[in-house]
Amino acid sequence: MNSCLMCGSRVSEFISFGPMPVANGFLTPEEFAQERFFPLNVGLCTTCKMVQLMERVDPGTLFHEGYPYFSSTSRSMSDHFQAFAGLVKVEYMDPADPFVVEIGSNDGIMLQHFAVASIRHLGIEPSTNVARVGMAKGINTVCEFFDQDLARSILDEYGPVDAFLGANVMCHIAELDSVLAGIKLLLKPEGVLIFEDPYLGDIVEKTSYDQMYDEHIFYFSVTSLGHALEKHSLELVDIMPQKVHGGSMRYVVAHRGARPVSPSVTAQCAREDALGLGLVETYERFSRSVEGSRKELMALLHDLKGQGKRVVGYGATSKSTTVTNFCGITEDLVEFISDTTPDKQGRYTPGAHIPVRPYQEFLADYPDYSLLFAWNHAEEIMANEQEFQNAGGKWIVYVPKVQVL
Numbered sequence: 001m002n003s004c005l006m007c008g009s010r011v012s013e014f015i016s017f018g019p020m021p022v023a024n025g026f027l028t029p030e031e032f033a034q035e036r037f038f039p040l041n042v043g044l045c046t047t048c049k050m051v052q053l054m055e056r057v058d059p060g061t062l063f064h065e066g067y068p069y070f071s072s073t074s075r076s077m078s079d080h081f082q083a084f085a086g087l088v089k090v091e092y093m094d095p096a097d098p099f100v101v102e103i104g105s106n107d108g109i110m111l112q113h114f115a116v117a118s119i120r121h122l123g124i125e126p127s128t129n130v131a132r133v134g135m136a137k138g139i140n141t142v143c144e145f146f147d148q149d150l151a152r153s154i155l156d157e158y159g160p161v162d163a164f165l166g167a168n169v170m171c172h173i174a175e176l177d178s179v180l181a182g183i184k185l186l187l188k189p190e191g192v193l194i195f196e197d198p199y200l201g202d203i204v205e206k207t208s209y210d211q212m213y214d215e216h217i218f219y220f221s222v223t224s225l226g227h228a229l230e231k232h233s234l235e236l237v238d239i240m241p242q243k244v245h246g247g248s249m250r251y252v253v254a255h256r257g258a259r260p261v262s263p264s265v266t267a268q269c270a271r272e273d274a275l276g277l278g279l280v281e282t283y284e285r286f287s288r289s290v291e292g293s294r295k296e297l298m299a300l301l302h303d304l305k306g307q308g309k310r311v312v313g314y315g316a317t318s319k320s321t322t323v324t325n326f327c328g329i330t331e332d333l334v335e336f337i338s339d340t341t342p343d344k345q346g347r348y349t350p351g352a353h354i355p356v357r358p359y360q361e362f363l364a365d366y367p368d369y370s371l372l373f374a375w376n377h378a379e380e381i382m383a384n385e386q387e388f389q390n391a392g393g394k395w396i397v398y399v400p401k402v403q404v405l
């Protein structure tokens, strides 16, 4: 029996993607033989409603000196974090002695806005290669995994925090209890934790099953997070839906009773009840939609191959590892995947071993179709690729449904 990471009750598995490689484990042919696979199964805790991975990969295998995701590769994400930082500066900093901490600060996409304003800040980023990019921008960074022990030493060295930030990182940490205990310790009496992650409601509604991979341990709802925070005398005081990463939720958390609770929190819990986010049947339906999506995508790719069309992937995302391995997409269907990240180029995708090539190769010889693995950046990418479209190029997307655009 699997016990819930948050409340210890039974977790009911609703989907199994089969054996999966490390989602960001881009590799060379010499490494193919040693590639390791892990079961990727997801379940719902019917008690506290937390959706979570059934088995997990050790964090050191995922986040290390060769982590290939650099946050600042997307223009729209840079704009998003500039606005996020702006809001925090205006609404949540104590002007007398401001101090902001961010976990998963990556290449400094958010904290750079505090650093340039000479606001006291600290990034916590265990992947040293991406952390170094942030440090070169003048961001004070600790290269460690955040937990309760690190919180104690931060408190001793720097004092308490006005705003503790996290984007796409809280859902990555199995020891969420230790993280929340550490944040509880660090926050000033009026301090806030503000974080955002892909939202479970969007994942279910859009069948975006590719958000499920080794790094994403939790798939939060407002309801399940509310339960997780209660144990630590923390409280959700506001929520703000975000368009990024296919639909995210930003959560504002404070010490219990310290700030008024926005009516949007209870309203969203009621919406989640109406959507059935706490019910096993909802996920059984989701699982059937995922199977349908796989069949449609594979039928389309085989059809295009039969017609002799060239298909190239766009964006070697972490999410694409789930899609290619679950669906069985290999180089015979998708010639290569174009990506702007130098650390991914020249390597092969995890498990499916599709070559990752520099973006210039996409530009130099447009394919007939481009399979948009970075569908969460569709607006930005499609605006940039007018020429591809003018040349007759077509997009294949699979979220929220398989479509040619």
Ligand code: DWN
Residues within 6 Å of the ligand: 069, 073, 074, 075, 168, 169, 215, 216, 314, 315, 316, 317, 318, 319, 320, 338, 339, 340, 341, 344, 359, 374, 376, 377, 380, 381
């Ligand atoms: O949660 C996570 C999010 C924030 O980032 C992490 N666990 C890992 C990562 O997930 P992802 O790899 O699915 O993220 P993206 O942002 O969808 O990845 C986009 C990929 O596409 C990058 O490799 C960069 C590339 N790209 C490109 O080649 N051309 C992106 C854009 C916008 C482009 O124009």
Ligand code: SAH
Residues within 6 Å of the ligand: 059, 063, 064, 067, 069, 071, 103, 104, 105, 106, 109, 124, 125, 126, 127, 130, 144, 145, 146, 147, 166, 167, 168, 169, 172, 173
């Ligand atoms: N915040 C960035 C990066 C998200 S990727 C963005 O939204 O684009 C997740 C990041 O969290 C990685 O850089 C990873 O190294 C970091 N991370 C993973 N576990 C962590 C932990 N326990 N403490 C701090 N950072 C962590």
